[in-house]
Amino acid sequence: MDTHRLKIFLNLLETGNCSETAEQLFTTQSTVSKQIQSLEKELEIRLFDRSRRSLVPTPAAEQIREDAKKIIETEEHMKHQVRELADDRSRELRICAIPVLSQYKVSGIFRDFQKAFPDVSIRMTETENKLLEEQLKSHSCDLIFTRLLDDEDTSLDIITMDTDALAAILPCSHPLSQRSEIGIEELKEESFLLLDEKTGLLNCVKNLCRESGFSPKITYKGVRIDTILDMIANDLGVSILMNHSVDCSRQPGIVKIPLKKTCTSRLIFARNHNSHYRPEEKNFWNYLTQRFIRESNTSLENQN
Template structure:
């Protein structure tokens, strides 16, 4: 509002004519007169002398006019600088992702995006859910991709983009590999390899088992490891079974290294979600990325395909 008054004042001072200033600013003459009147009342002094020939600046008006020009120049320069920064960042997406998403989903998506939009740059932080939440909250990241329960902070906007199934994984030489499903009761009879205490994957898994009537303490835990890859190595060596994301063993199952089994009668799922700040505007590139995640059919195809394949068609417009 104040900036508009300054613009009106500058135009009237330059033209010495309210009618002409109104035409240049595409405003009505009474509106121009009212803006000038409000400024004079605000400062308690007359800036213009009125006559039938037009208006002229008073001595106070001349001093004020110099300052108005300086202020508007600063505002316009600031606008240019801010716009320049925005232009520089239009092709940049700053996002964070938890481990499973960062290792097993993002490579496919980024490979796909690189073919469709080679001008787009993506900076990624891989961390646990708590860290990603905090970085989005503090605006160090614009988009967060997380596993499991959603943050409850009122500043977040969160939506599920994928439902990740947790499956029982055994080597193809294991007796269970002859089945597609397994009961909860059978799980406690075999050696169990799992993530360390505090892992988000383990927390979701334990909560899901409890909801289905199996106390995780009844499992025969023989190893607690700090990474999914370490667990996969141990399981492939025949040292036990694990419960992990189906996404993390797709390749090994296709190669007949592992067999993934669903929990009989009650499969285990966890949501994978997008989090952003509710009041934060998004660039075109960020909107494009989020819309891709919302397109479940396209995302399924991306995850199923070799993202380096020349045959994968463009579906982003």
């Protein structure tokens, strides 16, 4: 059985939309439709009701959902074991991360680890928050660096590196640019330039606005912070972004102002729980644990 088809099938169960599944899996809508049709032909059952606007899973589709997951997990586990036995990649650490490594100074952590363990190579891949946990659970990577919002939980093992909070990003010419803090409701007439759904922040911003009595007028959604900051500097709107992800000294023409009511997040490293860890993974996890304990103790000493 083609596990690629099963991955498309499972994603389509979640989205109910061929276009969204195609976008998330970096393929085309036509490919999604053809793969589902091929799977239905192979299994000799109908998996989706296509008579409505969105695809509705049939009872048969729901019944085989867990079996499909197990087949994919078994294949990925087998590949993981073969990689360890077959080649020298056991000395490689594969890390997937949200694209904010420079803003949170994560590269320095990798540099210092490789100084301590020079025989271990690190292979980095950046992708959006929405896909990271799936890649980790499928063993496409060993660890992930990601963001957990304040209302989120996870079954993964985690180490918290830092915390952050949403802030307002305004052009320097904005009437509120000199304020020490603002309420998000004061921006209700503005054009909002926001990171899109893949980053996990869009719903958080929408919820903040909704709780403050308005729906934001969103005129731009994207994945690149630098594009948003450039648009703000050119008076095309305002944004709500994580505080530490914006360095105003690198983008003239913008200011960053704390919100009176905000949404917080934790920046974390995560790994699968109760998995078989290679020595490189154990060493990196222990290194992170000791590093952040040491930094936490130093911070407490400075406060005292």
